[in-house]
Amino acid sequence: MALQLSRLYPSLRPFMAAMTLNIALLSMAQAAEPPIKVGLVAALSGQSAKSGEALTRGLTMAIDEVNAKGGVLGRPLALVRRDDESNPSKGMLAARELIQREKVAMLFGGLDTPVSLAIVPLANQLKVPFMGIWAAGTKITENGAADNYVFRVSAVDELVDEALVKYGVEQGMQKPGMILINNPWGESNEAGFKRALEHRGLANAGVERIQDSDLDVVPQLTRLKNAGADTLLLVGNVGPSAQVVKSLDRMGWDVPVVSHWGPAGGRFGELAGPNAGRVHFIQTYVFTEHNNAKGDALLTALKKAYPQIQSLADVTPAVGIANAYDALHLSALAMANAGSTEGKAIRDGFYGITQYDGLIKQYQQPFTAQKHDALGPDDYVMSHFVGDRIVPLKP
Template sequence: MRTTSRFKMLPALIGAGVFALMTAAQADEPIKIGHVAALSGASAQSGEAITRGLQVAIDEINAAGGLLGGRTIELIQRDDESKPPRGLIAARELIFNEKVAAFFGGIDSPVGLAIVPLANQNETPFIAVWAAATGITRNGADPNFVFRVSAIDALVDVKLLGYANTKFGATKVGLMLINNPWGESNEKGLAAADETNDAVEIVGVETFENGDVDMTPQLTRLKDAGAEAIILVTNTPPGAQMMKSRERMGWTVPVVSHWGIAGGRFPELAGPTAPDAHFVQTYSFFGEQGPVGEKLIAALAAKYDDVDGPGDIMAPVGTANAYDAMHLLALAIEQAGSTDGDAIRQALEDLATPYEGLIKTYDKPFSAENHDALGPEDYIMVHYEGDEVVPTE
């Protein structure tokens, strides 16, 4: 009888042992976090900046013991080539093949907007750390799995119009917008901002394509309309071409830009008038730094041979946003006690622990109604001095 009982117990003991081994193996598996961004082409510098911000934060988290009882974080990247179809393929690979717990999105708003439905349909948290199109986070989904630690067009546009007036005394502005969903987002946002700002009037709206090399006709129309400042919304290559067209015209009108021109080799491509373009950022590594800023600059210098100080930190907004966003995601995973997408979403919407970040101290930065962690009070204006991004206010 005892022998029979022992044989009857054997399957249960084997099953318990297998379960324990599986649980232990799972506990040793890294937590996969994805990143989709332009890692090649004209915006590759921005993609690298985001990569560096994420990786330094991951190094810190892993060095402190990882998450969920000792699991390390592994960053898995895919190149979207600044193309929405490629970005969608990359996001699918991360979700379905790599089984990432969450993923970050990079630079281009059209790419981000293309990925949003996929993230929501598959309940995988998607955190934007550069792209600013309003519809990325305000996408109508319920529940919404898309978050952002970056600027949002609806609020940046208020900043740009106000800055044109207070910094340059402009009462009439012309808009130069890239002809894509990001440009459309900002046209709506700037029109809304204009309605609430009695000091500034939009006197013309012009658009251009990504490959345009001569924007003299558009600028001439804005000049004839009486524009006293240009509001520019585009990325680096066409932004540089606009500056060259302005220079050829001999028109010294101030340029107030969204931050897309910080995403590549703008000083080199635009030439001597590059400093004339003032643009928005969420952080500057110049000036007095807090403890987190000092720590991050030192970590970047130790990890990357091409960084000796603040002036060497490429596309700083990408580094700063990504660094803070990774730490916020880590807090959410720990609070959720799980890598389940919906559990992480709920934790992000109600983070219990404040995070003393690089850009600011985040105290419940998200809610069910608001998935944008940064607001106008977190924006600053900068311009290039040589290759360095320096505050102007």
């Protein structure tokens, strides 16, 4: 068009040349726009490394989709990761580095409730949105801050505890015993279980604690058995949960185990042995042979991006992929609503999301100033291990 005009009107040639140059310079400037960095703090090594990789994959697949459509605010997104080694102090230092040195617009994390609880005050103090995509401690989002920058697309302990007690009762549970990891995550669930049981008029057979380092928990289990426990309510990550199964095998105690989702976080099927499937646990999403259209499309894209994914067992834990995938897309919408990468604007941008057709569900007004958790008990799926695969239990 510019060439045709310059031929018809020679006097316009200098103007048209300048305009063409300006357009080219503008295009170059837009192409040179630096990426918007988003950070991930999670366990990328140790027993939970498989879960950290699932979070990475979910974020990466969503970022690729966002960038393919032009990014956010005309800029691509870029992921910067740090390994917290499941250590609260290291997690807080990693979060501070990502915020202050890497200048991330948003922070995503992570696997462990104690690590997330250590990061929460920092995120609120520095006014950088922190999106939880695994850790389920109720107090992560309900943290009491007058100016709360913490959101979550994941399970919530208090709601999970209600769902687990409901499921246990449906399976015939009358007097459960609790066996809980000895940290703030375990404490959070103890309170939630007791409220849920009290609401149903049920007593408990006692509360026993386990450590990440335990190699045998027969003494704790024996006390619960002697107290008349007819079901175990379990909260622990991969290692201690596997030791519970092994100890039950040594005792010969065939008791139902209803669990939070800790066993999904790594090599549980391998570590727990042939009876890993006896543990029934919560998930927010499970890939199967028959998913919705978005699930099938994402599974195809995952296999293309990660050739090591050969079967459904290779996308375990799907919950990490799904939570992170939906959370990133919701965060991109919040940034678009904000019109900037300033923390308060992004925070308020979350409140402006009216709907999003996600992988886990159709989100309708997922966040408000009073509600920073996007998922609830209707979004949970009871599952168990079959070999190395996580498989939904039939309703």
